Amino acid sequence: MDPESRALPYNKEMHALMRGRDLLGFEIVGIGDPIGKGLTGKDAGKAIGLPSVDFQVAPRLAAALQGLRPELSRRADTLILGYVDELSRIRRKDVLRETVEMALDQGLHVFSLLALPRERYADLYEQAEAKGLHLYYPALSAREAQQTLASASQYPQVDVPVVAVLGSGPQQGKFTLQLALRRRLMELGYRVGQIGTEHHAALFGMDCAFPMGYAPSVEIPLDYYAPYLDAKMRQINQRKRPHLILAGSQSGTVPYNVSEPETHTLSTIAFLMGVKPDACLLVVNSIDTDDYIQDTIDGIRALCHAPTLLLAMSDKEKHVREAYGRTSIKPQPMSEEDSRRKLRHLEQKFKLPALSIASQADVHKAVEVVIDYFADKENKERVADAI
Numbered sequence: 100m101d102p103e104s105r106a107l108p109y110n111k112e113m114h115a116l117m118r119g120r121d122l123l124g125f126e127i128v129g130i131g132d133p134i135g136k137g138l139t140g141k142d143a144g145k146a147i148g149l150p151s152v153d154f155q156v157a158p159r160l161a162a163a164l165q166g167l168r169p170e171l172s173r174r175a176d177t178l179i180l181g182y183v184d185e186l187s188r189i190r191r192k193d194v195l196r197e198t199v200e201m202a203l204d205q206g207l208h209v210f211s212l213l214a215l216p217r218e219r220y221a222d223l224y225e226q227a228e229a230k231g232l233h234l235y236y237p238a239l240s241a242r243e244a245q246q247t248l249a250s251a252s253q254y255p256q257v258d259v260p261v262v263a264v265l266g267s268g269p270q271q272g273k274f275t276l277q278l279a280l281r282r283r284l285m286e287l288g289y290r291v292g293q294i295g296t297e298h299h300a301a302l303f304g305m306d307c308a309f310p311m312g313y314a315p316s317v318e319i320p321l322d323y324y325a326p327y328l329d330a331k332m333r334q335i336n337q338r339k340r341p342h343l344i345l346a347g348s349q350s351g352t353v354p355y356n357v358s359e360p361e362t363h364t365l366s367t368i369a370f371l372m373g374v375k376p377d378a379c380l381l382v383v384n385s386i387d388t389d390d391y392i393q394d395t396i397d398g399i400r401a402l403c404h405a406p407t408l409l410l411a412m413s414d415k416e417k418h419v420r421e422a423y424g425r426t427s428i429k430p431q432p433m434s435e436e437d438s439r440r441k442l443r444h445l446e447q448k449f450k451l452p453a454l455s456i457a458s459q460a461d462v463h464k465a466v467e468v469v470i471d472y473f474a475d476k477e478n479k480e481r482v483a484d485a486i
Contacts (some may be wrong), residue, residue, distance in 0.1 A: 105207070106179040107131030108155055109138055111270070112212060112299055113181055114147050119278040128175050131157040133186060175346070177402050178202040179182050179302070180211040182314060199223050203274070211236040212298040218456050222299045237298045237308050239314035244323060247330045254333035257344065259292070259301075260473045261332070263376035263405070264347040265367070267395050268355075270430065271382045272413040272456045277482040278303060280380075280469075286465070292341035294374060296349050306335045308365060312349045321369050328373025343473070346374040352381075353398035355391065356433060366403060374436065376405045380465065385416045385433060385441050389448055396449070409468050414438050414457035439461040 104125050106113045109132035116127060132142040138146045139158035145151055180202070183194040195213055202209050203226050204421045209215070215236045217224050227234050245353055264280070266273045274297050281303070284291050293305040298316070302309040309328065310316045319327060335344060355362040379399050383392050396407045415430035416437075433441075438455060445453035454461035 103128045103175045104177040104179050104210075105129035105131070106181065107157075108133060108181050108183065108186070109136070109143070109146070110181050112297070113179070114143060115274055115278065116179065116299065116302065117143065117147060117149060117152075118275065119282075119303055122278060122282060124302075124304065125177070127179075129154055129157065134158050136421050164473070174209065177208040177210060178205075178433075179299070180209055180213070182212055183312065184213060196220065196223065197248075199234065200226075203227055204232060205458075206230065206232070208233045209235065209417065210302070213314055214238060224456050236316065236439045237301060237310045238318060239309065239327075240318050241447050244319045244327050246324060247334070248323075251326070251330035251333060253331070254337045255377070257332050257336040259336060259341055260343040260344055260372060260378070261376045261470055262343060262378045263371065263374060263403075264345065264382065265371075265379050265395075265399060266348065266382040267351050267387050267392060268384055269350045270417075271384060272411075273347055273349075273382045274464075275413075276380070276411055276456050276462070277345060279456070279459075280466060282343060283462055284345075284468045289342040290339065292332075292335040293343035294335070294344070294346045298348060306339065307331045309370075311370070315366075321365060324369035325372035328370065329375070332374055337420045343469075344374075346370075346376065350393070353395050366436065371399075371403050376403055378469070378470075379403075379405050379407050380409055380411060382411045382413075382443070385412060387440075392449065393443075407451065408472055409465055410449060411453040411456050411461075411465065412438070412442060412445070414455055448451060 104127055106116055106127055107130060113130065116123065119204070120127060132138050138156045140155065141156055142146050142151050143156050146156055180195070187194040193213065199209050199211070199215070199220070203223065207372065211234070213236065215234055224234055232354055264273050264277050265404055272296070277293070277295065279289055281291055281293060294307045294309055296309050297309050298308065298310040298312065307456045326456060332344065335341065346401050350367060351362065351364050352367050354364055381395060381399070399405060403459070414433055416433045417430055442453040442455060445451070452464065453467050456462070
């Protein structure tokens, strides 16, 4: 029987797990979310626009851990715990500790997206070990990085196409696109090497998780990003012999305003220097200005000498709200007409294919664009060699 898991809270990371269930090596049998977001009690699939599943979103952490159906409760063996730092702030207590304790009481292993350092939670690790359970969180330690760097010279340079999924900002669907590309390429019989920068990348079978996104747990200086990633790319290339490697970054690619440090993109630039893409797919927002999109395309070309093959866009539009001195961004669904109109504008303006991340047909087209580009490039190189 395949291992099975429960997940909470029901945020965008858990949405990705539900949308990409076919790419997981386990089954999700329960979801929990705090009351107040309007999701509790709803079918966990329908709540995010997916087909119905056999369980509802539980209203409390304890309910999700105990399982909504006895037969599911007996089967699940792992809790996938998302970002609960905001809950801890609101409730003024360590929700991470509280939830892990409940999971251990239920006899569950824990995969936490937030850091769960042994030096801070030594007692939880002792409890887990006494019960034969495991606590895990994605992290890149300095020691692991040193070991990888020390062996880098053993592997030759990457000799397969590298495609990067980049963006013009945060919360756009870049990871959703990476999963969709992975799925389609594997359906077509391609061996896919992949580096993901989301903490839960490894759950989808990606070859390397480089957790530099929200609440980053990469414990090496920025200067070491590029050499470390170069070494990992070589390892993946040599050990897996993929047909191509996908690499997905975080947030924006070029600063929106160099005078505002919060828009700086140093980690993304370092990531690009490490993975050295041959081509890029750029995810944009419907509210991005044409000038900023062009700046990003030009910036990608300048940074890594790679062309942007296409533009991709979510089916949601960002609405910026300011209240009590704080700015929040809330995505709202776009009508199909508005989405297609924006995509047509992008195609006409930038002379590139513009596709919807939410459309399976468009994802298939994106894969065709990638395959055709490298097939044409290889043919041109063969002609040049013959001449």
